[in-house]
Amino acid sequence: MAVTSRDVARLAGVSQPTVSRALRDDPRVSEDTKRRVRESAALIGYVPSEAGRALSSGHTRRIGLLVTDLDNQFYAHIIAPVHQELERLGYQLMLHTESVDNETVAERLISNGLDGVILATTTVDSVAPLRLRDRGLPFIYFNRTASFVPADATTAAPTAGFVAAATAVRDLGHTRIGAVLGPSNTSTAQAREIALRAALADCGLRLEQDYVRRGPFNTVSGDEATTSLLNLQRPPTVIFCGNDVVAYGALNAARRGGVIVPDDLSVIGFDNLPAADWPIIELSTIAYDLVGMARAAAGLIVGRIENPGSEVSHVEFETAFIQRGTLAAPMSR
Amino acid sequence: MAVTSRDVARLAGVSQPTVSRALRDDPRVSEDTKRRVRESAALIGYVPSEAGRALSSGHTRRIGLLVTDLDNQFYAHIIAPVHQELERLGYQLMLHTESVDNETVAERLISNGLDGVILATTTVDSVAPLRLRDRGLPFIYFNRTASFVPADATTAAPTAGFVAAATAVRDLGHTRIGAVLGPSNTSTAQAREIALRAALADCGLRLEQDYVRRGPFNTVSGDEATTSLLNLQRPPTVIFCGNDVVAYGALNAARRGGVIVPDDLSVIGFDNLPAADWPIIELSTIAYDLVGMARAAAGLIVGRIENPGSEVSHVEFETAFIQRGTLAAPMSR
DNA sequence: CTTCGTAGTGTATGCGTATGCACAAGCGAA
DNA sequence: TTCGCTTGTGCATACGCATACACTACGAAG
Numbered sequence: 001m002a003v004t005s006r007d008v009a010r011l012a013g014v015s016q017p018t019v020s021r022a023l024r025d026d027p028r029v030s031e032d033t034k035r036r037v038r039e040s041a042a043l044i045g046y047v048p049s050e051a052g053r054a055l056s057s058g059h060t061r062r063i064g065l066l067v068t069d070l071d072n073q074f075y076a077h078i079i080a081p082v083h084q085e086l087e088r089l090g091y092q093l094m095l096h097t098e099s100v101d102n103e104t105v106a107e108r109l110i111s112n113g114l115d116g117v118i119l120a121t122t123t124v125d126s127v128a129p130l131r132l133r134d135r136g137l138p139f140i141y142f143n144r145t146a147s148f149v150p151a152d153a154t155t156a157a158p159t160a161g162f163v164a165a166a167t168a169v170r171d172l173g174h175t176r177i178g179a180v181l182g183p184s185n186t187s188t189a190q191a192r193e194i195a196l197r198a199a200l201a202d203c204g205l206r207l208e209q210d211y212v213r214r215g216p217f218n219t220v221s222g223d224e225a226t227t228s229l230l231n232l233q234r235p236p237t238v239i240f241c242g243n244d245v246v247a248y249g250a251l252n253a254a255r256r257g258g259v260i261v262p263d264d265l266s267v268i269g270f271d272n273l274p275a276a277d278w279p280i281i282e283l284s285t286i287a288y289d290l291v292g293m294a295r296a297a298a299g300l301i302v303g304r305i306e307n308p309g310s311e312v313s314h315v316e317f318e319t320a321f322i323q324r325g326t327l328a329a330p331m332s333r
Numbered sequence: 334m335a336v337t338s339r340d341v342a343r344l345a346g347v348s349q350p351t352v353s354r355a356l357r358d359d360p361r362v363s364e365d366t367k368r369r370v371r372e373s374a375a376l377i378g379y380v381p382s383e384a385g386r387a388l389s390s391g392h393t394r395r396i397g398l399l400v401t402d403l404d405n406q407f408y409a410h411i412i413a414p415v416h417q418e419l420e421r422l423g424y425q426l427m428l429h430t431e432s433v434d435n436e437t438v439a440e441r442l443i444s445n446g447l448d449g450v451i452l453a454t455t456t457v458d459s460v461a462p463l464r465l466r467d468r469g470l471p472f473i474y475f476n477r478t479a480s481f482v483p484a485d486a487t488t489a490a491p492t493a494g495f496v497a498a499a500t501a502v503r504d505l506g507h508t509r510i511g512a513v514l515g516p517s518n519t520s521t522a523q524a525r526e527i528a529l530r531a532a533l534a535d536c537g538l539r540l541e542q543d544y545v546r547r548g549p550f551n552t553v554s555g556d557e558a559t560t561s562l563l564n565l566q567r568p569p570t571v572i573f574c575g576n577d578v579v580a581y582g583a584l585n586a587a588r589r590g591g592v593i594v595p596d597d598l599s600v601i602g603f604d605n606l607p608a609a610d611w612p613i614i615e616l617s618t619i620a621y622d623l624v625g626m627a628r629a630a631a632g633l634i635v636g637r638i639e640n641p642g643s644e645v646s647h648v649e650f651e652t653a654f655i656q657r658g659t660l661a662a663p664m665s666r
Numbered sequence: 667c668t669t670c671g672t673a674g675t676g677t678a679t680g681c682g683t684a685t686g687c688a689c690a691a692g693c694g695a696a
Numbered sequence: 697t698t699c700g701c702t703t704g705t706g707c708a709t710a711c712g713c714a715t716a717c718a719c720t721a722c723g724a725a726g
Contacts, residue, residue, distance in 0.1 A: 004682055015706050020684060030704060045467065050446040051393070052682030054384035055711045070416065071607070076409035083403065084432055092445070095428050099417055112425070113383040134378065219611075248611070255612035274404075278552075278581070279588035280613065337712055348676050353714060363674060385712030388681045 003046045012040035023048065054113050063301055064109050064117040066096045066128065072218055073245050077273055078120065078142070078294040085298035091115070098126075106131035116301040118142050122186035122217070138304040142297045144187045145314070152300045154293050154315045158192045158270070161286030161319030162199035165268055168321060169238055170203040172329040174266065178211040178236030180225040180246055189214075189242055192270065196240055211236050215246075222249025223256075230257050230265070237266060237330035244269035244276050247283055251326070262328035272322060282325030288317040336379045345373035356381065387446050396634055397442050397450040399429045399461065405551055406578050410606055411453065411475070411627040418631035424448070431459075439464035449634040451475050455519035455550070471637040475630045477520045478647070485633045487626050487648045491525045491603070494619030494652030495532035495573075498601055501654060502571055503536040505662040507599065511544040511569025513558040513579055522547075522575055525603065529573055544569050548579075555582025556589075563590050563598070570599060570663035577602035577609050580616055584659065595661035605655060615658030621650040 005019040012019065014033060022029045022037035029037075040046075054060045063086055067075040083093045094112060098105055098121055106128045109117050117132060120142040129149035132139045141153035169177070177200060182189030197207055213228060215221035222241055226249060229235055241247035247269030254261050261267055269276060272287035296315045303310065338356075342349040347366060355362045355370035362370075373379075387393040396419055400408040416426045427445060431438055431454055439461045442450050450465060453475035462482035465472045474486035502510070510533060515522030530540055543565065546558035555574055559582060562568055574580035580602030587594050594600055602609060605620035629648045636643065 002682090006682080016682090017684075017707080018705060020682095021705090024684090028704065033704080047440060047444045047468075049388075049682050050444055051384050051387035052711095053684075055382075055388050055681085055713090056683040056685080058684095058711075060384070070409065070413035073406070073409070076403070076406070076412075079409075079428070080403035080430075083428065083430060087432060092441070093428055095412070095416065095426055097413075097416060099420060107380055108425075111380045111383055135380075248608075248613075252612045275581075279585045280581075335712090339712080349712090350677085350714075351675060353712095354675090357714090361674065366674080382712050385681095386714075388683090388711085389713040389715080391681075391714095 002049070003044050005046065005048070007044060008037060008041045008046045011044060012037045059115050059305075060113045061090060062092045062094050062112070062114050063298075064094045064096050064112065064114040065120060066098070066105065066109065066117060067120045068098050068122065069218070070095075070097055073273060073275070074217065074243060074271060075120065077290065081291045081294035082118065082298050085295040086302070089298065089302045091298075091302060102127050103131075110135050110137060116140075116305045118297050118301050119144075120297075122182070122188050138301065138308065140297060140300045140304060143293070145191075150312055152304055152313050152315075154297045154300065154317070155188075155191070156286075156288040156290075156293065156319050157316045158195035158286065158319055159199070161270070161288070161321050162192075162195045163202065164321035165240070165284075165286060166196075166199035166203045166205060168323055168327065169266070169268075170205055172266075172327070174238045174330055175205070176211065176234060176236045176238075177205055177207050178213075178229045178239040179207055180213045180215065180222055180229070180239060180241045180250060182214070182217050182242035182246070184214055186217075189217075192242065215242075217243050217246060219245050219249040219252070222246030223253045224249070226250040226253035227257065230254070230259055235265070237264075238327070239265065239267050241267065241269050244271040244273045244283060244285055247285065247326075248275075248281070251281070251283070262326050263331040266328060266330070267326040276322075276324070284324045284327035285322055286319050287322045288319045293317050335382065336377050338379065338381070340377060341370060341374045341379045344377060345370045392448050392638075393446045394423060395425045395427050395445070395447050396631075397427045397429050397445065397447040399431070399438065399442065399450060399452050399454055401431050401454045401456075402551070403428075403430055406606055406608070407550065407576060407604060408453065410623065414624045414627035415451065415631050418628040419635070422631065422635045424631075424635060435460050436464075443468050443470060449473075449638045451630050451634050452477075453630075455515070455521050471634065471641065473630060473633045473637060476626070478524075483645055485637055485646050485648075487630050487633065487650070488521075488524070489619075489621040489623075489626065489652050490649045491528035491619065491652055492532070494603070494621070494654050495525075495528045496535065497654035498573070498617075498619060499529070499532035499536045499538060501656055501660065502599070502601075503538055505599075505660070507571045507663055508538070509544065509567060509569045509571075510538055510540050511562045511572040512540055512546070513555055513562070513572060513574045513583060514545065514547045515550050515575035515579070517547055519550075522550075525575065548575075550576050550579060552578050552582040552585070555579030556586045557582070559583040559586035560590065563587065563592055568598070570597075571660070572598065572600050574600065574602050577604040577606045577616060577618055580618065580659075581608075581614070584614070584616070594659050596664040599661060599663070600659040609655075609657070617657045617660035618655055619652050620655045621652045626650050 006016045009016040009019045022034045086093050117139040133149050145153050213225035247267050250267045254265050259265050269283050269285035272285045276283040276285050338352040339349045342352045355367045450472040466482050478486050548554035580600050583600045587598050592598050602616050602618035605618045609616040609618050
């Protein structure tokens with residue numbers, strides 16, 4: 001059924017290895033032979049077998065991208081640029097999720113003949129880094145930093161964004177500050193919390209314990225946490241959210257509860273996803289070059305694969321605050 | 334570097350084929366041997382090589398999902414259920430996009446050692462079906478029907494949803510009906526246009542030529558098309574959108590133009606994506622079991638692979654109209 | 667006591683490609 | 697004329713696993 005390089009060889013009147021070399025543009029093959037081989041290959045519709053190639057060469061030019069959850073808009077948005085950049089570099093993307101247990105995920109990553117893995121999951125306690133390291137399979141962290149196992153990483157440095165946001169919040173006269181933070185076992189949530197608290201402190205503001213909620217980085221969680229904050233006797237007038245997706249949930253909670261944004265409640269996100277700029281959302285948020293970060297991740301893993309000895313690098317993206325409709329001076333006292 | 338089945342065999346004191354059989358739970362291997370093999374494999378951390386397995390067995394248990402565009406929320410939402418269902422069936426997902434040219438896409442699908450492909454792109458003029466058929470690689474259509482090449486397909490039958498929507502629209506007193514339809518070279522957009530026109534006709538309503546716009550199934554396109562409709566001297570009081578993502582764009586256009594939804598303009602989508610139900614969106618839309626459709630697609634392609642002779646089937650999902658905040662009686666005359 | 671079936675395992679081989687090495691032809695320099 | 701080098705190609709083989717087939721041991725049936 002399948003057309004093999006041997007079939008092409010027979011047709012072109014050369015040996016099978018010559019076909020292999022000709023199609024990969026090996027300089028040792030004459031131009032004339034290359035042309036003949038290419039023509040023969042095209043004629044019978046030859047397409048090299050990935051399996052054969054992988055088994056023989058030991059690599060697949062295939063990169064795994066492990067994400068927590070595909071329903072999440074954040075992950076949905078990074079897939080495209082990672083995919084695109086990998087394509088440009090001559091690699092293919094293989095998507096993996098954490099839908100099964102920890103060990104099984106690691107095993108799948110290993111057994112799939114991947115050349116490298118981008119870990120875009122946030123949880124610190126995953127076994128994947130350990131297993132991948134033991135197996136000698138290159139990997140990098142996306143939007144998180146190393147836990148126990150060091151590796152290249154891309155992150156957004158939250159400080160600058162939060163400093164600007166906290167300043168804006170103070171200048172508008174907010175004093176009751178709320179926060180819906182990400183899960184505390186993620187390096188991302190930890191870094192953002194530290195930066196947020198420091199920025200607020202610099203502005204003479206404080207994040208009271210009662211005004212803090214924590215939960216996964218998704219919309220439903222943001223909705224519930226915000227509902228809980230709005231039910232307080234003296235609810236916060238502004239809520240910093242772990243990321244934009246959480247902030248969408250905060251906006252939903254406010255709308256459902258008849259709380260007017262931004263008059264009664266201001267909301268601030270993190271990530272500046274495309275929808276944050278939609279006229280029907282107008283989310284104030286901490287922005288950074290997410291697409292660039294995704295591209296950088298693709299570059300990092302490919303670099304790690306093709307240049308294994310290179311020093312471990314941490315690519316940080318600067319953040320900035322973007323003020324939109326969801327932030328204004330508090331109207332109620 | 335890599336641990337092979339031969340290493341396990343040596344450790345367990347059996348032959349390599351016995352390892353292969355034991356780990357795949359072949360009934361011809363004694364329980365005692367299986368246990369010994371499993372223990373040895375675990376001890377040295379053996380994970381079977383996909384490449385070896387693929388080359389030897391001729392299949393990879395890997396399914397390709399070809400989507401138009403990953404930025405699009407519609408595609409982002411189907412990936413998760415397809416992935417999950419394939420996982421349940423013992424297959425893995427390999428994502429592909431149309432980011433490169435037509436022929437290259439087809440070639441990639443073929444060369445990747447996929448066992449089957451789900452074509453979730455809408456365009457009728459893709460060469461992928463032809464190439465896949467020629468190669469004998471099983472494939473199915475998702476959310477579209479066959480063009481030239483027949484194959485299993487899953488679609489949503491738009492009629493019931495549009496009949497209910499048109500009825501609601503008429504009962505509310507709308508007479509100036511607008512539409513932002515999908516690209517006319519997609520079977521999906523064609524089917525929806527026919528169903529919409531028929532439903533409107535049944536209600537004594539008409540879709541005037543001036544009130545129709547067409548464009549790709551994305552938010553920016555919906556925004557632009559709606560802006561254009563709103564600039565008409567007598568703009569429509571309700572706009573049917575090709576799908577929800579387009580409808581988000583319509584809502585954005587209205588908000589930017591100071592047009593109040595639903596008082597000045599009603600908006601109706603198609604797909605009932607999760608965000609349609611958000612309090613800050615409240616999109617009226619034609620709903621169907623999108624997750625079920627994605628699951629069905631996974632089931633169809635696996636069925637086609639494991640049972641190649643079976644008759645071609647077309648799984649249609651029924652639609653219903655869900656009225657939410659974006660639809661009301663027109664206030665202006 | 668022979669024959670046969672069955673359970674369990676090993677042997678041999680193939681899948682399609684890449685690559686180390688051998689080899690032939692051609693050419694320039696000594 | 698010979699030697700050594702370059703260029704282009706073929707030969708042999710390896711990659712890791714699955715599978716057809718062969719084989720052994722053993723118990724049941726005749």
